[in-house]
Every structure is written in C-alpha cells, then in structure tokens.
Amino acid sequence: MDLRAGRPWAPLLGGAAITTVVALIITLAGSCGPDSPKRQAKPSPRTSAPASPPAPAPPVPSPASTPVPFVAPGYSPLKPVIGDNFADPAVIKVGATYYAYGTNNGDASMPVATAPSPTGPWIKAPADGLAQLPSWADAGWTWAPEVVPPQPGSRTYLLYFSARRKGEDAQCIGVATAVSPAGPFVPVAGDPLVCPLDLGGAIDPASHIDADGTRYLLYKTDARESAAIYLMRLTPDGLRPAETAKRILGRGKDEPVLVEAPDLVRRGGKYVLLYSAGWYFKSNYQTRYAVASSINGPYEKAGRVVQSTGAYGGKIEGPGSADVLSDESGDHLVFHGIQDYLGGSKVNRGMYVTPLAWDGTRPVIRGIAARYEAERARLNGCASTFKRPRASGDKAIGPFDRDGCLVEVPVFVAGTGSYSVKIGYANRSGNASRFELTANGAGPRTVRLRESGGDDWPSTTAEVQLKPGWNTLGLRRLDGRGQIDYLEVR
Structure with missing residues (x-):
C-alpha cells in the first residue's frame, strides 16, 4: 500500500x-x-x-x-x-x-x-x-x-x-x-x-x-x-x-x-x-x-x-x-x-x-523490550512480594536478607544471541549490594545495586546469552540487600 x-x-x-x-x-x-x-x-x-x-x-x-x-x-x-x-x-x-x-x-x-x-x-x-x-x-x-x-x-x-x-x-x-x-x-x-x-x-x-x-x-x-x-x-x-x-x-x-x-x-x-x-x-x-x-x-x-x-x-x-x-x-x-x-x-x-x-x-x-515483573518470579521461599506504589506494577520482591537467596524469572525470546537485561531495583540499605545474574544456570556475572534513596527505583543492565523460546534468568544475592522491581529483556 x-x-x-x-x-x-x-x-x-x-x-x-x-x-x-x-x-x-x-x-x-x-x-x-x-x-x-x-x-x-x-x-x-x-x-x-x-x-x-x-x-x-x-x-x-x-x-x-x-x-x-x-x-x-x-x-x-x-x-x-x-x-x-x-x-x-x-x-x-x-x-x-x-x-x-x-x-x-x-x-x-x-x-x-x-x-x-x-x-x-x-x-x-x-x-x-x-x-x-x-x-x-x-x-x-x-x-x-x-x-x-x-x-x-x-x-x-x-x-x-x-x-x-x-x-x-x-x-x-x-x-x-x-x-x-x-x-x-x-x-x-x-x-x-x-x-x-x-x-x-x-x-x-x-x-x-x-x-x-x-x-x-x-x-x-x-x-x-x-x-x-x-x-x-x-x-x-x-x-x-x-x-x-x-x-x-x-x-x-x-x-x-x-x-x-x-x-x-x-x-x-x-x-x-x-x-x-x-x-x-x-x-x-x-x-x-x-x-x-x-x-x-x-x-x-x-x-x-x-x-x-x-x-x-x-x-x-x-x-x-x-x-x-x-x-x-x-x-x-x-x-x-x-x-x-x-x-x-x-x-x-x-x-x-x-x-x-x-x-x-x-x-x-527481537528488538523489542519485554518486561517481566519480579513478583511473578519463582521466589523459592527466600523473598516475598510486597506493595510499592512507585514500583512497576505497584509491587516488588525482597528483602534478600540472607546469603544465597535465589529467585528465577522465566523469559521468552526469539533467536539465539546476546540480550540486554535491565534490572529495576531499590536499595535503601545504606551500602551498595551485589547480585549474581545467570541465564539457564550458566554465564554468571555480578551486577551492582548502588544505594538508592526515597522513592527512587533506579536500574542497572547486564548482557546474557539466551536461546529461542523459554529461558530462566536467575538472581542470587551475594552480599547486601535490595528489592527487585522487574527484569526487562531486549
């Protein structure tokens, strides 16, 4: 036309x-x-x-x-x-x-x-x-x-x-x-x-x-x-x-x-x-x-x-x-x-x-960001969902207050390759926190959650390798604390 x-x-x-x-x-x-x-x-x-x-x-x-x-x-x-x-x-x-x-x-x-x-x-x-x-x-x-x-x-x-x-x-x-x-x-x-x-x-x-x-x-x-x-x-x-x-x-x-x-x-x-x-x-x-x-x-x-x-x-x-x-x-x-x-x-x-x-x-x-709300993750008994009015979907998960706390987020993509994962979070603990991000249990990389204040919900980004169809993104606490709002895959 x-x-x-x-x-x-x-x-x-x-x-x-x-x-x-x-x-x-x-x-x-x-x-x-x-x-x-x-x-x-x-x-x-x-x-x-x-x-x-x-x-x-x-x-x-x-x-x-x-x-x-x-x-x-x-x-x-x-x-x-x-x-x-x-x-x-x-x-x-x-x-x-x-x-x-x-x-x-x-x-x-x-x-x-x-x-x-x-x-x-x-x-x-x-x-x-x-x-x-x-x-x-x-x-x-x-x-x-x-x-x-x-x-x-x-x-x-x-x-x-x-x-x-x-x-x-x-x-x-x-x-x-x-x-x-x-x-x-x-x-x-x-x-x-x-x-x-x-x-x-x-x-x-x-x-x-x-x-x-x-x-x-x-x-x-x-x-x-x-x-x-x-x-x-x-x-x-x-x-x-x-x-x-x-x-x-x-x-x-x-x-x-x-x-x-x-x-x-x-x-x-x-x-x-x-x-x-x-x-x-x-x-x-x-x-x-x-x-x-x-x-x-x-x-x-x-x-x-x-x-x-x-x-x-x-x-x-x-x-x-x-x-x-x-x-x-x-x-x-x-x-x-x-x-x-x-x-x-x-x-x-x-x-x-x-x-x-x-x-x-x-x-x-491919090429379009897909947002996955953290409250829909597999929480594995180590994090809870709570209301946060300024968060995406008005909810977040946390508080990740013990070592090894792991949550898993199923994500669906088209095509094999490198994808950008944007993580929305809040960290009001007074110190920076570190989490480990994995894709299908492989390729661990450390993401740093800087200190945030008030009602701020900043984000950080990391690259992962994904395959066509369903994948599992894992977020495991290394140290510190934090609340996870969403994961956005592009």
Missing part, C-alpha cells in the same frame, strides 16, 4: 522482454547453490504450519547448508536490510535464494530483490517483476505484492497485487503468473480478482494455503469508514473466487484509524492473524494480532501490540505490513518502517527482518 493521497508515479519504462532476460539470469544464479529451485520450492510465507505434522502438500524447504543460519555482516533487527523505498515487503525462499517483493517505487511496478539469507545482503534486480499491467489498471499504483511458489504438480508462481482501476478512484486486486520467482509476471486476462467498489475497493492481498491444500485470499476493503479484513476461498489453481468473501476483522476502539495488511498463519494449534492498524504514513502505525480456532473465525483480538514506534523505543518508526517468512531455521518477521517523511501521505519505507518465535499463539520478536 503506498502513496494513497499522492499523485501516481509516471508510467514505468522497460518491458517484459528485458525483464525475462534479467529474470533468467537471477534464477540461474539462485539455482547454482546446493538446492535447485526445480527440486525445492519453499511454501508461501503465509502458508499454514500446523502444530501437528501436516499432510504432504507443500514442498519440503531446502535443507540448511550449516547448522547455524548465515547472518549478514552488520545485520541488526533495528536496521533496515533494504534501506531505500521497499514498502509492503513479502519474501519467499526458492532453492538457496530469498526473493523479496515490494510496492511500486517509481522504478518498477513491483521491485524485486534477492539475497542468500533473510538478513541479506539484499540486491535489487534491475528489471521490473510486473512490467506489464492488466488492461483494467493504471500505471504507478501497484501495491503490496504477494508471491506464492508453485504447489505440487505445478510450475507456476502466482502473484496477487493491488492496482488502481482505470476510471475509478479505487484499488482492485489482480492476479498474475510466472515460471520464475523473479518474473516477469503476466496478468491473468479479464476483470480483477477482487474489486468491491461499493466498499471503496480492495488492497493488501495475502495468500494462505491450509493444511489440506485449500487456498484462501485475505484482503482489506479500502473505504475508511468500513475498512475491514476479508477472507475468501479460492479455486484450487488460486486464480478465481470459490465462494463469497467473508468479513473477519474490523477496527477496535483502541486501534488508530483502521486495520489492514493481513497475514495469516497457523501456530499453537490455532489461526493467528497478524494485521496493521493506523495510517501507514504516521508514526503510530503498528502491528497487532488476533486468534481463532477456525479459519473463518471468529477472530479474537489479543489486545497486544506486536510492533510500534514506542515498543522499539523510537528506533523504528511506524513498523507494519508484517509478513511471516518460514525456512529451515525457523520463522522471521518481514516488515517495513518509515525512513523519510516527504509531506502529506508520502513517505519512504525500508524493509526490516527480525527473528520470530511463538509462545503458543503469541508472536515474539
């Missing part, structure tokens, strides 16, 4: 012939790795991954060439992997190569980039992945592409995209096909796949393939007053509707402006619907999620913000349009964040990638 209130880009140059040659070069380069795209094709990043072993429908992902996933030099979950304009990103893996697709950027209706890993380095293709638009579409208004790899018995890649319908101030959703993940994608002839003009049009298509192989398309209706997310079952080839679309999610009172950019996966035995809330060109744009036991709903909103400018401490602005990428190393969240404000609704947005893990149906990503 892009530049809704701005003028269209000028018609794009280039053509399908040039794109075909470049696409062939990119595809051959990708096939030179240990896994050929002809043999291995990663299922759509929005394809479901049930908790129980799935039926043998999607192709098996290519095997990892090393037990440790490659991480590009200089990568950080807080830095864009594509820094210039690459909005509404979606990523698939084919063989040993990752392909990213984005909203039109003035150079291409659908820019394409490739990389050897989700973290990069990403290289933009010189040609347009969608050089030819359908007869119903105006140039310069193609948004939010979604590419689906071939399913068993097929060699066809599908592209779902939104474009402005000629003669209408509204977007519609089209579908195109290709034999290469780099394109050129050729639009299917005829009318758009989805075009509810009475609801302001449709944008943000997202594919979901259920465990039994049934195809679905999600999208957002575009009129502000009635903006909502819809689900529609498709024919087995993914080219036509199989039934009338159903409204599955609308805006909540606590959500800014509207909901959009759906992405559906199956985790923790349920359907998890990620979506964005707010205007994409404002800093309060954010990612949320809802959960359902049936693909048709009802979807219950979790009431949690997965991503926001505030959650990132301002280090990423307006994070949203999230897309789940799955490979042999696990899940990753691909999304965009605002790089530059150009006036009005015009912004440049870069592409980010961060490790993603699941605590049941709850998505957890």
Whole structure:
C-alpha cells in the first residue's frame, strides 16, 4: 500500500522482454547453490504450519547448508536490510535464494530483490517483476505484492497485487503468473480478482494455503469508514473466487484509524492473524494480532501490540505490513518502517527482518523490550512480594536478607544471541549490594545495586546469552540487600 493521497508515479519504462532476460539470469544464479529451485520450492510465507505434522502438500524447504543460519555482516533487527523505498515487503525462499517483493517505487511496478539469507545482503534486480499491467489498471499504483511458489504438480508462481482501476478512484486486486520467482509476471486476462467498489475497493492481498491444500485470499476493503479484513476461498489453481468473501476483522476502539495488511498463519494449534492498524504514513502505525480456532473465525483480538514506534523505543518508526517468512531455521518477521517523511501521505519505507518465535499463539520478536515483573518470579521461599506504589506494577520482591537467596524469572525470546537485561531495583540499605545474574544456570556475572534513596527505583543492565523460546534468568544475592522491581529483556 503506498502513496494513497499522492499523485501516481509516471508510467514505468522497460518491458517484459528485458525483464525475462534479467529474470533468467537471477534464477540461474539462485539455482547454482546446493538446492535447485526445480527440486525445492519453499511454501508461501503465509502458508499454514500446523502444530501437528501436516499432510504432504507443500514442498519440503531446502535443507540448511550449516547448522547455524548465515547472518549478514552488520545485520541488526533495528536496521533496515533494504534501506531505500521497499514498502509492503513479502519474501519467499526458492532453492538457496530469498526473493523479496515490494510496492511500486517509481522504478518498477513491483521491485524485486534477492539475497542468500533473510538478513541479506539484499540486491535489487534491475528489471521490473510486473512490467506489464492488466488492461483494467493504471500505471504507478501497484501495491503490496504477494508471491506464492508453485504447489505440487505445478510450475507456476502466482502473484496477487493491488492496482488502481482505470476510471475509478479505487484499488482492485489482480492476479498474475510466472515460471520464475523473479518474473516477469503476466496478468491473468479479464476483470480483477477482487474489486468491491461499493466498499471503496480492495488492497493488501495475502495468500494462505491450509493444511489440506485449500487456498484462501485475505484482503482489506479500502473505504475508511468500513475498512475491514476479508477472507475468501479460492479455486484450487488460486486464480478465481470459490465462494463469497467473508468479513473477519474490523477496527477496535483502541486501534488508530483502521486495520489492514493481513497475514495469516497457523501456530499453537490455532489461526493467528497478524494485521496493521493506523495510517501507514504516521508514526503510530503498528502491528497487532488476533486468534481463532477456525479459519473463518471468529477472530479474537489479543489486545497486544506486536510492533510500534514506542515498543522499539523510537528506533523504528511506524513498523507494519508484517509478513511471516518460514525456512529451515525457523520463522522471521518481514516488515517495513518509515525512513523519510516527504509531506502529506508520502513517505519512504525500508524493509526490516527480525527473528520470530511463538509462545503458543503469541508472536515474539527481537528488538523489542519485554518486561517481566519480579513478583511473578519463582521466589523459592527466600523473598516475598510486597506493595510499592512507585514500583512497576505497584509491587516488588525482597528483602534478600540472607546469603544465597535465589529467585528465577522465566523469559521468552526469539533467536539465539546476546540480550540486554535491565534490572529495576531499590536499595535503601545504606551500602551498595551485589547480585549474581545467570541465564539457564550458566554465564554468571555480578551486577551492582548502588544505594538508592526515597522513592527512587533506579536500574542497572547486564548482557546474557539466551536461546529461542523459554529461558530462566536467575538472581542470587551475594552480599547486601535490595528489592527487585522487574527484569526487562531486549
């Protein structure tokens, strides 16, 4: 989704012939790795991954060439992997190569980039992945592409995209096909796949393939007053509707402006619907999620913000349009964040990638601090919970008045690596105190709790090594006293 209130880009140059040659070069380069795209094709990043072993429908992902996933030099979950304009990103893996697709950027209706890993380095293709638009579409208004790899018995890649319908101030959703993940994608002839003009049009298509192989398309209706997310079952080839679309999610009172950019996966035995809330060109744009036991709903909103400018401490602005990428190393969240404000609704947005893990149906990503209140720790009989009005959650634990007193705090993280642990505390004993911090019983390090006074609740920080999923942070008294308020992991 892009530049809704701005003028269209000028018609794009280039053509399908040039794109075909470049696409062939990119595809051959990708096939030179240990896994050929002809043999291995990663299922759509929005394809479901049930908790129980799935039926043998999607192709098996290519095997990892090393037990440790490659991480590009200089990568950080807080830095864009594509820094210039690459909005509404979606990523698939084919063989040993990752392909990213984005909203039109003035150079291409659908820019394409490739990389050897989700973290990069990403290289933009010189040609347009969608050089030819359908007869119903105006140039310069193609948004939010979604590419689906071939399913068993097929060699066809599908592209779902939104474009402005000629003669209408509204977007519609089209579908195109290709034999290469780099394109050129050729639009299917005829009318758009989805075009509810009475609801302001449709944008943000997202594919979901259920465990039994049934195809679905999600999208957002575009009129502000009635903006909502819809689900529609498709024919087995993914080219036509199989039934009338159903409204599955609308805006909540606590959500800014509207909901959009759906992405559906199956985790923790349920359907998890990620979506964005707010205007994409404002800093309060954010990612949320809802959960359902049936693909048709009802979807219950979790009431949690997965991503926001505030959650990132301002280090990423307006994070949203999230897309789940799955490979042999696990899940990753691909999304965009605002790089530059150009006036009005015009912004440049870069592409980010961060490790993603699941605590049941709850998505957890790197780069965002998660606070764990100390009163929820395993106190092991050596500390008590008491009220402290100025403490986080109005409670703290203590007093840690004997040697060896140990409390344990379970924490959940995404991705292996070094994490910063911020410890909120109070120490009114008159002297500095020392505690030992461990992660999963290893890597002990000493943290110093300086003397504090009055109602102050200062903090200190230490680094620990954690693994994906649940970990246990231990705090053991070495000397002195103190009260622990919270542990915050980033």
